[in-house]
Amino acid sequence: MATANDILQPVTVRGWRRGFSNLLDHERHQLWGTRRWLVQMLLWIVLLNGMLAFVGITISLNKDQFSAADAADFAPGAMYTIFMQLFFQIAAVCSAVGAVIVAQGAIIQERQMGTAAWILSKPASRTAFVLAKLAAYSLSLLVLALLVPTLVLYGEIYLWSGRVPPPAGMLPALGILFVSVFFYLTLTIMLGTFFNTRGAVLGISLGFMFAGSLIPSFLPKLAAFFPWTLGQIALALAPGSSPSAPLPATAFIPVAASLLWSLLFIVLAIWRFRREEF
Amino acid sequence: MDWVIQTHDLSKTYGSVAALQSLSLSVPPHSIFGFLGPNGAGKSTTIRLLLGLARPTSGTASVFGLDSVHNSEEIRTRVGYLAQDPRYYDDMTARETLRFTLHFFFKGPKPKLEERIEETLELVGLADKADRPIKGFSGGERQRLGIAQAQVNYPDLLILDEPAASLDPMGRRDVLEVMERLRRHTTIFYSTHILSDVQRVSDTVAILNQGRLIARAPIDQLLTGDGSAVYSLVVKGEGASTRERLLQQPWVKTIAVHPVNGTTELEVSTTDEKIAAECLLRTALEDPATVVSEFSRHKYNLEEVFLQLVEGGSSDGNSK
Numbered sequence: 349m350a351t352a353n354d355i356l357q358p359v360t361v362r363g364w365r366r367g368f369s370n371l372l373d374h375e376r377h378q379l380w381g382t383r384r385w386l387v388q389m390l391l392w393i394v395l396l397n398g399m400l401a402f403v404g405i406t407i408s409l410n411k412d413q414f415s416a417a418d419a420a421d422f423a424p425g426a427m428y429t430i431f432m433q434l435f436f437q438i439a440a441v442c443s444a445v446g447a448v449i450v451a452q453g454a455i456i457q458e459r460q461m462g463t464a465a466w467i468l469s470k471p472a473s474r475t476a477f478v479l480a481k482l483a484a485y486s487l488s489l490l491v492l493a494l495l496v497p498t499l500v501l502y503g504e505i506y507l508w509s510g511r512v513p514p515p516a517g518m519l520p521a522l523g524i525l526f527v528s529v530f531f532y533l534t535l536t537i538m539l540g541t542f543f544n545t546r547g548a549v550l551g552i553s554l555g556f557m558f559a560g561s562l563i564p565s566f567l568p569k570l571a572a573f574f575p576w577t578l579g580q581i582a583l584a585l586a587p588g589s590s591p592s593a594p595l596p597a598t599a600f601i602p603v604a605a606s607l608l609w610s611l612l613f614i615v616l617a618i619w620r621f622r623r624e625e626f
Numbered sequence: 627m628d629w630v631i632q633t634h635d636l637s638k639t640y641g642s643v644a645a646l647q648s649l650s651l652s653v654p655p656h657s658i659f660g661f662l663g664p665n666g667a668g669k670s671t672t673i674r675l676l677l678g679l680a681r682p683t684s685g686t687a688s689v690f691g692l693d694s695v696h697n698s699e700e701i702r703t704r705v706g707y708l709a710q711d712p713r714y715y716d717d718m719t720a721r722e723t724l725r726f727t728l729h730f731f732f733k734g735p736k737p738k739l740e741e742r743i744e745e746t747l748e749l750v751g752l753a754d755k756a757d758r759p760i761k762g763f764s765g766g767e768r769q770r771l772g773i774a775q776a777q778v779n780y781p782d783l784l785i786l787d788e789p790a791a792s793l794d795p796m797g798r799r800d801v802l803e804v805m806e807r808l809r810r811h812t813t814i815f816y817s818t819h820i821l822s823d824v825q826r827v828s829d830t831v832a833i834l835n836q837g838r839l840i841a842r843a844p845i846d847q848l849l850t851g852d853g854s855a856v857y858s859l860v861v862k863g864e865g866a867s868t869r870e871r872l873l874q875q876p877w878v879k880t881i882a883v884h885p886v887n888g889t890t891e892l893e894v895s896t897t898d899e900k901i902a903a904e905c906l907l908r909t910a911l912e913d914p915a916t917v918v919s920e921f922s923r924h925k926y927n928l929e930e931v932f933l934q935l936v937e938g939g940s941s942d943g944n945s946k
Contacts, residue, residue, distance in 0.1 A: 352742075352780060353732075353779070353780050355738055356731075356732040356734070356738055356742070357732060357733050357734045358731065358732055358733070359729075359730065359731060359732060359733050362699070366699055367730055370726065370730055373729075378715075382717070461713050462711065462712075462713030463713050463714065463715060465679060465709065466709060466712065466713055466714065468679060469677050469679060469702060469705075469709070470702055470727060470730040470731075471699050471700075471702040471730050471731065472730055473699060625674075625679065625681065626674060626679040626680065
């Protein structure tokens with residue numbers, strides 16, 4: 349039997365990458381190999397595009413009753429702006445909350461179920477375990493929470509305004525939204541390595557998120573170092589959604605700060621998980 | 627000798643609780659090493675330390691000469707492990723679980739990997755259930771899957787934590803048969819509290835109690851008790867005169883008396899096995915009034931030895 353291993357090609361990767369590709373395949377299969385992706389996609393579309401469709405349908409149905417002034421407010425050009433603003437406002441909040449909800453059990457559940465101990469009894473590094481989860485969740489949120497609803501947005505905007513936003517202009521705005529999603533994703537995964545209950549992870553992540561609606565009013569300088577204003581920055585970057593002048597360079601400080609925080613959260617998550625005992 | 631497992635003063639403390647205290651142990655290659663002890667003795671803790679799932683508070687452990695803390699990944703490349711309460715992804719099938727496991731060790735070629743999976747499923751008798759989700763599996767089927775996933779990489783060392791604990795007698799028999807089949811190819815280190823299983827398949831046992839090693843010996847040696855040969859002599863009547871006569875012999879250490887339905891069993895502990903074998907019966911029969919109905923070498927079973935050691939709480943000299 350021992351010689352039978354000679355006909356197989358051993359995994360040669362060593363160190364922190366050991367097991368990463370297998371774990372990533374597994375995580376991807378858990379979502380994309382089952383109906384979970386379809387359920388999640390429909391939920392994201394309902395959440396992010398549902399309100400826009402509701403507004404569009406309501407306006408279309410009541411078009412005949414509008415006064416001349418109202419009709420100007422809902423002209424195709426104005427509808428374009430309304431849809432873009434609505435989409436980015438909803439997406440900024442929902443995608444961040446969604447990231448926290450989706451990832452809250454990523455580490456805790458595996459620890460509690462005992463599957464983490466099982467996997468780590470195989471030649472897989474703990475760093476790979478954390479990073480595979482992060483990569484898989486990032487990809488699924490990027491596609492399902494941002495890209496697919498954006499495609500649906502294109503259809504909605506075209507239907508009610510007759511024009512579409514230029515993709516080159518949309519990408520930076522979506523990129524900023526993804527920075528926000530990534531921040532909350534890394535925060536949630538990092539908290540999952542420190543705490544044993546989902547309640548603590550959920551409470552801290554959502555608490556931090558909602559603190560963002562209060563703190564900038566009292567301490568505006570502090571807000572520059574956190575992701576709370578990323579939704580507004582994304583909206584300002586979205587083509588034709590905001591009439592204001594181009595953003596000053598300082599507006600991008602929250603973007604850089606959020607990316608740095610995310611990096612710190614990843615390092616902390618790996619540091620903590622490597623010390624975990626099973 | 628190149629030991630497969632070697633620990634030196636290995637200790638693990640959780641808060642104020644000492645789960646394992648100064649364990650020094652060596653496991654030879656190609657043995658079936660039974661790791662015995664009551665619940666909470668420290669068996670699973672030892673296994674987790676060997677696999678790098680936990681860190682020792684003090685002392686060292688090595689597997690294949692590799693340090694369990696610093697070379698844990700390399701160790702796990704050569705080890706198969708079955709946990710006491712194994713958990714897998716319930717929505718995966720047995721085949722998918724083995725494929726997932728095997729990909730931690732090998733990357734190809736795909737047909738050969740599938741062949742290996744099929745072979746392992748056959749080995750544990752799960753071939754007909756290979757494509758059913760695990761969530762519908764019985765306890766016995768899960769345990770078989772556990773052995774399959776531990777064995778699928780053909781490890782040099784198989785570590786099994788209570789492999790037969792949750793199984794019915796038939797399931798236990800099957801697991802022990804698989805272990806006996808694997809003995810030729812690998813070293814098996816397994817923990818259990820089912821003593822009859824140990825006596826059946828193990829070559830060497832270690833007994834752990836309250837985190838301490840209280841005995842370690844080849845099973846035959848352990849079953850001879852404290853090293854002296856013990857004979858059972860059943861005589862008609864009370865056997866008092868026979869007892870007196872035997873006690874006068876310099877090679878007789880002690881005699882325990884057990885009256886049974888008009889006969890008496892004399893359990894004679896001797897210091898010299900050879901002389902006892904030649905002279906004991908002859909000495910007893912020198913008294914014409916003595917009628918012997920049975921004479922045999924007394925064999926302890928593991929349960930007697932285990933209880934004696936665990937309840938006595940001290941090493942019996944067989945250790946190490």
